[in-house]
Amino acid sequence: MAKNTGGNSLKLKKFLNRDNTVGYVFALPFIIGFLGFTIVPMIVSLYFSFTNYNMISAPQWVGLKNYVRMFTEDNRFVNSVGVTLKYVFISVPLKLIFALIVAFLLTRKSKAVSVYRSVYYIPSLIGGSVAVSLVWKQLFSTKGLINNILHSLGMARISWFGDEHAAVWPLILMAIWQFGSSMIIFAAGLTQIPASYYEAARIDGAGIVKQFFFITLPSLSPVILFNLVMQMITGFMSFTQTYVISNGTGDPNDATNFFALYIYNQAFKYFDMGYASAMAWILLILISLITFIIFKTSSTWVFYENE
Template sequence: MVTVPTPTGTPTARDSGRTAQRRAAAASPAGEPHRSGGAAAAARRETIAGYGFLGPWLVGFFGLTVGPMAVSLYLAFTRYDIFNPPEWVGFGNFVRMFTDDPVFLRSAQVTLEYVLLGTPVKLAAALAVALLLNSITRGSGFFRSAFYTPSLIGASVSVAIVWRAMFAGDGPVDSSLQVLGVELGGWVGDVDLAIPMMIILVVWQFGAPMVIFLAGLKQVPTELYEAAQVDGAGPVHRFWKVTVPMLSPVIFFNLLLETIHAFQVFGSAFIISNGSGAPGGRLNFITLYMYKRGFADMQMGYAAAIAWVVLVVVAIIAAIMFRTARSWVYYAGDNR
């Protein structure tokens, strides 16, 4: 085999590779640390700026949410009347709650009744109006704003006062029903009509879930309705086979939020019943009962225990909703 010598001054491939490596090694100590150090400094500045903007929220979160929750958790295991130091009683408040306080059990029953009846009716009304607004083109903005307005003022004290006057024995609602031959004698003082009156009030405030439903309806592809119509599906069939499955994530979101909100009803029940929960304890919701125990009877430790029981119950209900949602909530790209 004949070896052909490399001409003098002409670098081989091996020499070129070694030269490139030497150049990279020579440039690395001077350039790379400078670039990485500059990037790290910029990242630190961005992090500091981010925490600076986030600072007010963090102060509010830990000072006004986490801190009070931790204190209330401690007070739930104490006997505390605000004026004297807390006295540790362990699980005494919780034992008393479920074994020696029939008023608490009654208020829990009334609250669950309100949640189970009021939430579905409110969501059904919101969805019905959203479907109606989705089908019209002219004036939809005006009607959307008009239907949403009660959600802005529905929880105010003035609305609760007006509501109590409307459903009183001589109020407009009772007078209108008398014209139709229906004698009810007022809703406010009737044990059987107190909860329906509160449900009508919460249904009147369906604007927020209605807007969310309407936004979800705008995202449903029209091709699905056209294909279903070509296959001969009627309006009812298209609603159950197209609208409801495509809208199921929005339905789940509204159901979760409105269930949590229903457990928090307080202001309207307090105003309409004058803080007593009358008639017959039908408006003595769990939040109102907790308020009376804490601020009227000065049993702040017992009220804190009630608050934590409500929190645990709502958390369990939310967990059940998330667990069961896998069987009926469908997302885009879901192959089930």
């Protein structure tokens, strides 16, 4: 009897120490969370996207109606996609270019350089906060700092948040302003480039500009790809800035009605959950499509060391 339990506990111990058991014990939080907070909600969301649902009465199956409505009846939606694409396609490349140039200029290892880097990182650190959005709103107000600078330079004041052609630019500028985290990642990538590459280039008489385009850029291309994809996704999901600055309206005339804000308003202001879910799926498809295109084209401009 005693021997038997001893055998059982040995068996149990052996079972517990098997790789499969250990793996699933440790991965369990992820598996539960993935099913409960990602897969199940995704399925529910897909179902809602084919229904009319206002949270009061039961969801009503409407087939593809929500998707059709989006592209044929809802000009605000089409506009919202357009505004978001404009924001992402302008701010992300400029942000990365800025990050790259500053990282390249600040490569030397010195106390001063690491202080500079930290200072340039501060906007990224706080940029997502409500506080910064409120400051931004004041800086670009009619009598704000930016307009006063323009005025003192002899230019006309711009009604930044009153003019539909101007309104997205402060938001784009705010995104570019937060180039710090990309810069830190690029700076880390730069330290991995062997110094011998630059020495060889210098011997061949290549100046700093040539070195940048023929050594730095190709060597960093995998890191640039990673940053491009991550920043693009962040850009598509941009919400706090436009919510705070436009008071949740996306004004003027929907010029800052970003995709994420429009989904939020459809869901939590109009309680049109079915329609909002359908829009969220279009957002997912759009992001996947652009990511796919970036990866497809990346073979032409991304160079891996061991090729």
